[in-house]
Amino acid sequence: MASTDDKVILKSSEGECFEVDMAVASHLQIVKSVLEDCEGSSDKVVSLFIVEAKYVAMIIEYYKNYVELKEKHEEGGFEEKLKEFEKQFLEQIDKKELKGLVMAVNYLNAPALFDVVCTAIAKHIENKSVEYVREYFGIVNDFTAEEEAQIREEHRWAYDGVNDD
């Protein structure tokens, strides 16, 4: 098994520490480059200044499973198993938290999870009304009534099949 040398400590914005295997942490590009910059230093603590602990935990959970599944299914079937896990992983995350998670993942530069979270948000808003989506993203409607009527006229057919959440 991995020795303590292969561990790194990730520190959340609240100062909470997470001990993580290097194999897991190396999926976070920012952690990788920080560690490369201070190579040779015994200090293996990386501060993720703007990332809250709950998001650090989610990201670690994702990549821990990612690494494990990859090891276990080297011969094939990894993608299928990962998809299964991703589904389960996303189910336990509150829809509002997805926004915070995408910010965190973007900051940590973790491509695989970034795609997963972006797709999850896209799926969540897909069949929602404009009003819901505005509220979800905190968007202020800056169209005048005339402009809005004009757009509605142009895309009349596009309003079918909407469900309000």
Place this chain on the structure above:
Amino acid sequence: MALPRHLISHILTRVPAPTLRRFKKNCKQWGSEIGSSFFVRKQVDYVSRTRYREGAVLSSSARSLQFLDCENMRVELRRIDFPFDGRRGVSVIGSCNGLFCLAWMDKVLVLWNPCTKVCRDFAISGPVVRRHYGLNWLGFGYDGTRDEYKILRLHRHETAQIMEGTQVDIFSSKTNSWKELPILRWEIGLVGQSQPGTLVDHALHWLVEYVTRWENFEIDGIFRFKTVAKAILRFDLVEEKPSLILIPPDIDCRHPLYEFELRGFGGFLSLTHHNEEGHIDMWRVGLDKFKEIERFSAKFLTAAWTKIITIPCMTQLPLNKRLEPLWLMEDGKLLLHVQKIYGFITKKRKRAEEISVEQKKFYVYDPKSEEFSGCEIKGCKFFNRITAHSHTLLSPNSF
């Protein structure tokens, strides 16, 4: 919490194009983002790279397309609404980056985005189809290196008596004209219905018969007999070069053509083989592992074929019907449809003792449990062509 603009853009790239049009009115920033050509391009790239939400479109010569919704087992009808008169005769040549290439009455070629309803009529000089003796085969695809949409036309080049080869013409969206390519000297037969080419990996593919041997007989004049082998004609749209791919070595290449089908599922080329005993093998070709070999005095490519599914014989079907793969669904199950077989009946096929009265038109095969389950697809009308399609907002007039 408001997300920065670039993150919103990444998320919107993954929202299906029909919904995006609705989101244009969220606010001015979203409106300009979704309407920008940069964003449209980005979504096209994402969709074509990941085959995000790719679906099957079923078509016939009728003026509407049936978008298959596997999740709800229904089809959504979309009328082909470009401004031609209402006569029938529209055929789908292909779909690429959200655009359909349609031929109308063999005279007009149109690029059409069913999502934005924008169309572009290619003012083509001369007929789309060259009516010689043989058949005309068309295919549609995209050459990303030149940002060019291309239409390929194959037809038999014939002089008075002897079949001389295959004429290849290519139409480019940039020059808006046809260009003649060197005649293919291979003795390949374009047989069967004039099926459009299967687009996978910037190349079009057709199943062809390759003449391996001619023999002369003399009985009241000279007759010529040919021995043929099945092969896949691949035409690379970037290099504008043809090649022939051998079918999997496990299959006897002398099997009749009706036992095979070529499909482009989920970004890979697959070959279906209907075995005489009634089971179906689906093969997938690794398009990156070609090797050139000499066979039948011509250069062929060998490819790495993998058998992905073997579907057992559906003994409940009457002998004049068979199952044909329709779509590989997200959960790994295969959607099949029942097709009538014309002209031949295999006697080797196993049959159930009693055939139940209730016959379904569609079946889902689960390779894990090795079981079939019959299903209905709501609203599905007659179709004879299956095309893979993804929605984008790309305008056919933007190139």
